[in-house]
Amino acid sequence: MTRLTEAEITALEREYREKSRSYDHALENLKATRFHRRMYYLTAFGSMALTGLLGYTVIVGLWEEKPTFTRWAGLIIVVALWVAAGVMLIRNRTAKVDLTSEVRKKLAEKQNAAAALPLDSEAALRIYRESTLELMGTYRVRATRNRRVNNALQALIIAGSIIASTLVAMDNNITPLSLAATILSATVGVGAGLSGYFKFRERGFNLQSTADELEKHYTAVQFHLDEYESVDPSLTPEEGERERLRRFARLVEKIKEEQRKRELQLEQSPEQQRGQG
Secondary structure (H helix, E strand, C coil), X not given: CCCCXXXXXXXXXXXXXXXXHHHHHHHHHHHXXXXXXXXXXXXXXXXXXXXXXXXHXXXXXXXXXXXXXXXXXXXXXXXXXXXXXXXXXXXXXXXXXXXXXXXXXXXXXXXXXXXXXXXXXXXXXXXXXXXXXXXXXXXXXXXXXXXXXXXXXXXHHHHHXXXXXXXXXXXXXXXXXXXXXXXXXXXXXXXXXXXXXXXXXXXXXXXXHHHHHHHHHHHHHHHCCHHHCCCCCCCCHHHHHHHHHHHHHHHHHHHHHHHHHHHHHHHCCHHHHHHHC
């Protein structure tokens, strides 16, 4: 295989950066379109509910004391909003399909540009190192989401338990208070079951730990710290940097594999974990 010159590698790096930028822009456009689509759905369902309510009030004559114009104008406005939201949903569907195809196209171009880089080049290893930043961000976002869900469930369990106990103590008969207490108790039970089954706290802790470990190695390889400090003295500075980046790639893959194993362990039941132990 012919070894590429420095100028050719630089050109490939530039092309890769351009393809990555195009892919990021296309992905952001797709995310915005998905958000707009959710807003259209919310508007359409809200308008549908209001249409039913207004139509019911018009039919049964609940607004007999109000002017007829007010009743019919309100109904027409809500129906128009419903129709407009439906039209926007149809148009947004076409835009979403186009943007999804564009994202796939840009991703393929980015992957082709990355594949064109020589595997043993320092540039390819640096690109791998920089890609761990996105991986760290993903882990942190998932960790934050799991912590929020866990905190919400814990707050629901604590508040629901206190309120349900208070309501039961206030009234022992079958009254609205006891019914509310029963509903709260059931809600607390569901919340406790969800928290115990999905293990949001444990998942968030594992993801945050993995992100912190990746950040530690990213900083260490950047400033030649810890295990990245010493390399073979016979190597040139370029070869030494390449060796550090290879070492970094091996450790990142090891950390990712450990994270996958922890996620699989959380999916297993206690009996399965004891059987493997």
